[in-house]
Amino acid sequence: MLPPKKVAKVVLVGESGVGKSSILSTYFGEPFSHVYVQTREREIKTTMLNVGRQPLELQIWDTPGNPHCRTITAAYLREEVQGAVCIFDVTRDDTYYNMQHWVATVNTYAGSGNVKFVFVGNKVDQKERSVNIESGEQLAKQYNGIYIDVSARQNHNVNMIFQTIAERIDIEGGQENAGIGDENGQEGDNSMKNEDRRFQCIFL
Numbered sequence: 546m547l548p549p550k551k552v553a554k555v556v557l558v559g560e561s562g563v564g565k566s567s568i569l570s571t572y573f574g575e576p577f578s579h580v581y582v583q584t585r586e587r588e589i590k591t592t593m594l595n596v597g598r599q600p601l602e603l604q605i606w607d608t609p610g611n612p613h614c615r616t617i618t619a620a621y622l623r624e625e626v627q628g629a630v631c632i633f634d635v636t637r638d639d640t641y642y643n644m645q646h647w648v649a650t651v652n653t654y655a656g657s658g659n660v661k662f663v664f665v666g667n668k669v670d671q672k673e674r675s676v677n678i679e680s681g682e683q684l685a686k687q688y689n690g691i692y693i694d695v696s697a698r699q700n701h702n703v704n705m706i707f708q709t710i711a712e713r714i715d716i717e718g719g720q721e722n723a724g725i726g727d728e729n730g731q732e733g734d735n736s737m738k739n740e741d742r743r744f745q746c747i748f749l
């Protein structure tokens with residue numbers, strides 16, 4: 546008999562324009578777009594990865610950012626996640642320095658108490674790089690995560706992001722599929738209700 550399928554939710558966070566949606570598109574084999582299309586809706590894509598002794602289904606959530614006031618609506622982070630991919634742009638220092646706020650946001654609004662973090666420095670194909678690998682690794686060390694240099698444009702290390710986070714989640718056992726994956730489902734003992742969270746705006 547096959548063991549029960551494991552399911553884990555992973556959220557992509559980071560400032561607007563760092564390449565979250567591009568990373569997701571590249572991962573799913575869609576053509577790279579040079580045109581910036583602001584993500585408006587939360588997008589969820591699913592993939593199966595072989596880690597450990599059984600497949601793990603990753604539900605990957607892309608989130609929109611707000612380029613004007615650098616806010617995010619907690620609605621996009623209202624469900625518990627097991628992993629977070631925190632993405633910055635290696636050509637933009639501000640997106641690197643903002644990482645700690647994203648970690649805090651994930652832990653506050655979507656934290657299952659033990660979220661696995663992978664930090665991604667995207668756009669390494671660009672010549673004008675201002676955040677180096679050491680800075681990325683330092684950040685990862687601070688939050689017990691892993692750092693990966695990535696180019697969505699050149700499909701460099703994109704697969705590694707999801708394989709790495711799946712392996713990190715799997716070490717902890719992941720979750721069996723019962724009870725999660727239902728967007729409109731009832732909250733468990735999570736103290737804040739969906740409705741309350743929907744209208745919250747977090748200033749970063």
Ligand SMILES: Nc1nc2c(ncn2[C@@H]2O[C@H](COP(=O)(O)OP(=O)(O)O)[C@@H](O)[C@H]2O)c(=O)[nH]1
Pocket residue numbers: 559560561562563564565566567568578579580581582583584610667668669670671695696697698699
């Ligand atoms: N040079 C380069 N540009 C990228 C890369 N990834 C994304 N971009 C560009 O950065 C812009 C914002 O990307 P997008 O994925 O929409 O960012 P998001 O707001 O974080 O979802 C777009 O113009 C992309 O073409 C990359 O790896 N290299």
Ligand SMILES: [Mg+2]
Pocket residue numbers: 565566567582583584607608609610
């Ligand atoms: Mg986007």
